[in-house]
Amino acid sequence: MLTRVLPSFGSRRSWRVFERNFMVYRTQWLMLVSGFFEPLFYLLSIGIGLNRLVGTIDVGGRPISYAAFVAPGMLATSMMNGAVIDSIFNTFFRLRISHAYDAVLSTPLDVTDVALGEVWWALARAAVYSASFLVCMTLLGDTVSAWVILCWPAALVVSLAFSSLGLAATTYIRSWQDFDLVSLVQLPIFLFSATFFPISVYPRWLGALVAASPLYQAATLMRGLGLGQFSWVMIPRLAYLVALGAVGLTIAARRFRRILVP
Amino acid sequence: METPLESRAGWARWQRAWWYHAMQYGQTWRGSVAGTVLFPIFYLAAMGVGVGHLVAAHTGLVQGQTYLHFIAPSLLVTTAMQLGEGESLWPVLAAVKWVRTYHAAVSTPLEPEDVLVGKLTWVATRSLAGGIVYTVVIGAFGALHSWWALTLPLLSVLTTLAFAGPLVAYATTAESDASFSTLYRFAFVPMFLFSATFFPVASYPGYLRPLVQLVPLYHAVALGRAAAVGSGAPAALAAHLLVLVALTVAGVLVGRRTIRRRLVD
Amino acid sequence: MSETILEAHGLVKRFGDFEAVRGIDVSIARGESFGFLGPNGAGKTSTMRMISAVSAPTSGSIRIFGLDPTTDGPAVRSRLGVVPQEDNLELELSVRLNLEMFGRYFDLPRRVIRERTRELLAFAQLSERAEDRVDDLSGGMKRRLTIARALINQPELLILDEPTTGLDPQARHLLWDRLYRLKRDGVTLIVTTHYMDEAEQLCDRLVVMDHGRIVAEGAPRALIEQHSSREVVELRFSTDSHEEFLDVLAPFAPRVEALPDRALLYVDDGDATLHDIHASGLTPASALVRRSSLEDVFLRLTGRTLVD
Numbered sequence: 001m002l003t004r005v006l007p008s009f010g011s012r013r014s015w016r017v018f019e020r021n022f023m024v025y026r027t028q029w030l031m032l033v034s035g036f037f038e039p040l041f042y043l044l045s046i047g048i049g050l051n052r053l054v055g056t057i058d059v060g061g062r063p064i065s066y067a068a069f070v071a072p073g074m075l076a077t078s079m080m081n082g083a084v085i086d087s088i089f090n091t092f093f094r095l096r097i098s099h100a101y102d103a104v105l106s107t108p109l110d111v112t113d114v115a116l117g118e119v120w121w122a123l124a125r126a127a128v129y130s131a132s133f134l135v136c137m138t139l140l141g142d143t144v145s146a147w148v149i150l151c152w153p154a155a156l157v158v159s160l161a162f163s164s165l166g167l168a169a170t171t172y173i174r175s176w177q178d179f180d181l182v183s184l185v186q187l188p189i190f191l192f193s194a195t196f197f198p199i200s201v202y203p204r205w206l207g208a209l210v211a212a213s214p215l216y217q218a219a220t221l222m223r224g225l226g227l228g229q230f231s232w233v234m235i236p237r238l239a240y241l242v243a244l245g246a247v248g249l250t251i252a253a254r255r256f257r258r259i260l261v262p
Numbered sequence: 263m264e265t266p267l268e269s270r271a272g273w274a275r276w277q278r279a280w281w282y283h284a285m286q287y288g289q290t291w292r293g294s295v296a297g298t299v300l301f302p303i304f305y306l307a308a309m310g311v312g313v314g315h316l317v318a319a320h321t322g323l324v325q326g327q328t329y330l331h332f333i334a335p336s337l338l339v340t341t342a343m344q345l346g347e348g349e350s351l352w353p354v355l356a357a358v359k360w361v362r363t364y365h366a367a368v369s370t371p372l373e374p375e376d377v378l379v380g381k382l383t384w385v386a387t388r389s390l391a392g393g394i395v396y397t398v399v400i401g402a403f404g405a406l407h408s409w410w411a412l413t414l415p416l417l418s419v420l421t422t423l424a425f426a427g428p429l430v431a432y433a434t435t436a437e438s439d440a441s442f443s444t445l446y447r448f449a450f451v452p453m454f455l456f457s458a459t460f461f462p463v464a465s466y467p468g469y470l471r472p473l474v475q476l477v478p479l480y481h482a483v484a485l486g487r488a489a490a491v492g493s494g495a496p497a498a499l500a501a502h503l504l505v506l507v508a509l510t511v512a513g514v515l516v517g518r519r520t521i522r523r524r525l526v527d
Numbered sequence: 528m529s530e531t532i533l534e535a536h537g538l539v540k541r542f543g544d545f546e547a548v549r550g551i552d553v554s555i556a557r558g559e560s561f562g563f564l565g566p567n568g569a570g571k572t573s574t575m576r577m578i579s580a581v582s583a584p585t586s587g588s589i590r591i592f593g594l595d596p597t598t599d600g601p602a603v604r605s606r607l608g609v610v611p612q613e614d615n616l617e618l619e620l621s622v623r624l625n626l627e628m629f630g631r632y633f634d635l636p637r638r639v640i641r642e643r644t645r646e647l648l649a650f651a652q653l654s655e656r657a658e659d660r661v662d663d664l665s666g667g668m669k670r671r672l673t674i675a676r677a678l679i680n681q682p683e684l685l686i687l688d689e690p691t692t693g694l695d696p697q698a699r700h701l702l703w704d705r706l707y708r709l710k711r712d713g714v715t716l717i718v719t720t721h722y723m724d725e726a727e728q729l730c731d732r733l734v735v736m737d738h739g740r741i742v743a744e745g746a747p748r749a750l751i752e753q754h755s756s757r758e759v760v761e762l763r764f765s766t767d768s769h770e771e772f773l774d775v776l777a778p779f780a781p782r783v784e785a786l787p788d789r790a791l792l793y794v795d796d797g798d799a800t801l802h803d804i805h806a807s808g809l810t811p812a813s814a815l816v817r818r819s820s821l822e823d824v825f826l827r828l829t830g831r832t833l834v835d
Contacts, residue, residue: 013601016632023628024619028440034447041452049461050313053329055320066316099615105581106609106677107632108601180294187301191308201315261582262542 013109017117018124020104035085036129039078040136046070047140057198060229064144071142072222073195075133075151079126079159080215084186086122087166092173101260111257119163119249126159127152147228154225154238158218161241164248165214171255189215214244275372279380280387282367287384298392302399305337306330309460310403325462327491334405335414335486336459338396342389342418343479346425347450349385351442354433358524365525374522378430382514385426386419393418400490408492417489421482424506427513434520453479481505530557532684532715533578537587540573547573549739550587555717557683560710562726562733563719564821566831570739571719572612575688578717579609592683605633608682612689614673616661623648623657626676633680643679650705651675667698674705684715691725703728723821735821737829747821754827755819756782758797762790762804762811779803784826793823 025032047067054066094100101114130152137143169182193215199207210216217237224234287294310330317329324332357364367377393415400406400414436442457479463471474480481502488494533555540548548570555561563571576582578589580596580603589596596603617625626647630640648654651671656664661672670690677685690706691699706729710716720726726733727747735743735750743750760780764772769785776783779800780792794800797816804811825831 012634013632016634019631020617020628023624024617027619030440031443034444038447038451041455045455045460048456049465050317052465053321053324053461054313054316057316098618099611099613100617102611103615103617103629103676104632106579106604106607106611107629107680108605108634109632110601177289180297184296184300188304191304192312196308197312197316201312261576 011113011116013113014116014120016109017104017114018120020117021121035082036132038081039074039133042074043067043071043136043140043142047142059198059223059227062227062229064227065142067140067142068144068226069198069223070196071137072151072226073193073219075130075137075155076158076193076215076218076222077190077195078129078133079155079218080162080186080189082125082129083122083159083162083166084182086125087118087163088170088173088182089179091118091167091170095170095256095259096174105260111260112253114260115167115249115253115256118167119160122159122163123156126156126163130155130159144226145228148226150225151222154218154222157238157241157245158222161214161218161245161248164245164252166248167252168248168255171252171259189213193219195219214241217241275376276379276383279367279372279376280383281380282372282377283380283384284387286363287388299395299399302337302341302396305341306334306399306403306405309333309337310405330403331405331407331490332462332487333460334400334403335490336457336483338393338400338414338418339421339482339486340454340457340459340479341392341396342421343425343450343453343482345389345392346385346422347429347446349388350426350429351433351436351445352439354381354430355436355439355442358434358521359437364521368525374525375518377525378514378517378521381430382423382426382517386423389419389422390415406490408490410489410492413489414486417482417485420503420506420510421479423513424478424482424509427510427517429513431513431517431520434517434524453477457483459483478505478509531555532557532559533589533591533717535578535587535589538574538577538584538589539586540570540577540582541585547739548577548584551734551736551739551741553734553741555715557715558713560716560718560729560731562730563717563736564721564723564726564733564825565719565736566721566825569736571736572688573739574736575686575717575719579607579686580604581609605680606683608677608680608685610674610677610685610687610690612692614669616669616672616676618662619660621658621660622653622664622672625661625672626679629676630679635680640679643681647675647678650678650708652701667694667701670694670698670702671705674702678709682714684717685709686717688719689721690718691720691722699725723825726821733821735825735828737825737831742828743824750824751819751821755823756793757795757819759817759819759823760792760794760797760800760804761815761817762792763788763813764790765812775809776804779807791823791826793819 050070051065051067056063056065057069059069104114105111133155134143134148134151138148173179173182192210193213194210195215199210199216199220202210217240221234221237221241224231310333314329314333317324364374364377368374372380396418397406397411397414401411433442456474457477458474459479463474463480466474484494485499485502485506488499531554533553535551535553538548538551539546551570551574553561563574565571573582577584578591578596580591580600583597591603592606594603617628620628623644626644627640630643635643645654648657651668651674653668653672653675656668661669664672674687674690687706691702694702703725706716706718710729716729718725718729720729730747732746733744733750734741743754745753762772762776766772769787769790772790773783773785776790776792780794782793784791784793792800801814801816804814
């Protein structure tokens with residue numbers, strides 16, 4: 001499947017789906033803007049409150065403020081949440097409720113164009129959100145090193161991984177009630193992926209479980225990049241995220257085809 | 263044919279409206295019941311135990327309590343708030359506009375007010391159930407120190423209604439859900455984060471503290487914390503209680519008008 | 528009328544164990560209005576999806592514009608217009624943006640899109656509502672917009688699946704009028720319907736489908752002449768079952784059918800038959816003489832009614 005997907009990357013037709021999303025969202029710009037405030041509120045709240053209660057945390061032998069510890073994790077989390085809202089919620093609506101994709105498929109566009117168009121859109125959104133997040137993070141004083149700039153491309157990889165997984169998950173969702181299951185998965189991932197406290201807090205066996213969480217890998221990767229603490233472990237972390245993205249995209253493309261053009 | 267029962271307002275019809283909502287929930291309960299039980303455990307484990315570990319190492323006790331004990335009651339009331347929000351916006355707009363099930367309901371002997379009361383009592387029932395589960399979980403984490411903690415499920419109900427009342431009233435007037443996500447992001451999320459839920463109000467600079475008092479959730483948090491430890495100044499507690507009751511009553515009074523206007527006028 | 532625009536042989540569509548389309552052959556000429564008539568579940572929509580180059584046939588072959596839609600899907604679809612059974616418009620977008628966005632999918636230049644959008648808004652009588660959200664339109668307006676949208680690429684072949692189902696009579700006639708204009712302009716139309724009046728109005732030629740097969744093919748009038756009598760007498764008796772009148776009525780007509788609510792007598796001279804019936808002392812609660820329609824053809828061929 002991937003060999004069929006990859007050559008059409010950058011096809012003009014898939015950009016039309018991007019355009020479509022842009023048009024629809026232009027009518028809901030307030031929602032788009034508001035999406036950027038949520039992580040800002042979290043950072044602000046931690047800066048006011050928990051920062052003082054927790055003090056500093058050692059990361060790689062270097063003490064940093066709690067807010068600086070949490071911020072990269074929040075960035076990763078906001079990439080995950082953005083993917084859930086856009087790739088799962090909105091895609092489900094177009095796939096099963098409004099049947100907008102069926103209309104698209106009666107034009108020269110193809111299922112692959114639709115799936116890729118959605119991925120492009122998710123990436124563009126992630127690029128804008130993560131850039132503004134990094135600016136806010138810096139303004140609030142939660143940035144430790146100039147290397148934080150590397151979090152920006154990393155955020156795109158994280159977003160791609162979650163969006164692809166989200167697209168794949170969407171194809172298994174049958175009704176709005178299944179979204180209860182989505183949050184049943186999303187919430188523990190959010191809370192336990194070393195976003196709010198380091199993995200060293202866990203007993204060893206639980207830590208191994210946490211390490212499997214894509215959000216843990218993403219948050220840890222971001223934290224390392226933000227601090228400028230580079231290590232070879234970043235390569236497998238990145239590879240893990242890319243692999244998840246590839247698996248997700250492959251499943252999504254196959255299942256989209258089965259649903260839309262049976 | 264009008265039976266004497268139908269000509270009187272009240273209990274019998276509210277019950278039917280309550281059942282009507284309960285049966286709808288019956289179609290969809292599985293996921294949300296799992297959430298009702300698991301989410302409190304998740305939150306307490308992550309924020310209470312995980313972050314609590316860090317707080318203990320640096321600050322020690324927060325207002326004389328461990329961090330877990332400090333946040334447990336506020337997690338209960340924020341969950342109650344979220345139930346009130348979640349049940350009152352999209353589901354109500356769907357019922358009055360998209361699928362028009364409330365229009366169907368008022369084509370039976372039910373009056374719009376019955377539908378409103380049935381909706382709110384049903385949400386209150388769910389909040390009570392959730393509140394009981396949460397209280398048991400908090401107890402299992404060892405965060406209850408007083409018999410007053412038994413009032414926590416009732417506080418859960420009151421908190422839910424203080425949000426559900428006004429929000430249902432608002433949702434019955436809405437034409438689209440465009441404003442709902444904005445409400446979530448600019449009102450509910452900040453409320454969740456800044457109502458002295460995760461840190462004492464003393465963390466705020468002095469000039470901000472009176473502002474926090476304006477937030478409804480703050481009052482519910484304060485009451486929850488008092489109930490968990492069984493102490494508090496009676497006058498302050500009465501004031502907190504008054505805020506929540508006033509919101510509920512205002513919501514019902516306005517809601518009676520808006521739902522009637524939407525469904526029958 | 529000589530050039531063949533669409534040709535299908537032995538078309539089969541299977542979903543798991545269920546065979547929706549069981550081997551059909553059709554050939555449609557450029558400029559023709561062609562109909563697929565049949566009840567719900569006859570396999571019309573599955574056939575439509577295959578000839579819209581969206582769904583691949585399980586077996587058999589299709590050529591559209593001389594191209595194979597399974598390998599040249601985009602090229603085929605760029606010359607097609609498709610009106611699905613259920614409107615799938617972009618509800619959040621305005622009427623105008625729905626048309627413009629669709630034009631972009633066909634990669635048309637923006638100038639062309641603007642021009643055609645203006646023409647199509649007028650064609651669909653939606654110029655006044657151009658800036659309104661689609662969500663706020665009536666059912667008939669949404670249907671006209673869906674048809675206008677399918678015309679943005681000036682298709683050579685327009686495929687309409689149940690174009691007027693669910694519309695009130697006035698909205699139907701307005702839609703038919705728009706379709707006549709397209710036909711006059713030389714657009715080839717393929718229509719599915721379970722309304723016989725619609726088929727008679729719109730189609731030069733049609734096939735009757737039942738259980739995934741074609742059971743008859745021809746021009747509407749020719750089909751009626753071939754499979755039915757000139758006139759039909761409809762009788763209603765105050766009874767729970769018209770079956771029990773079959774024997775009594777048999778002597779009056781070469782063919783008699785009993786439906787749940789009425790009995791049908793297929794004859795050449797309806798008035799004469801009705802006169803004979805009254806003369807014999809039978810007293811139906813109501814009686815009606817009418818000309819044969821496609822409904823009768825369908826009943827003859829399948830033993831069932833079209834709309835149930």
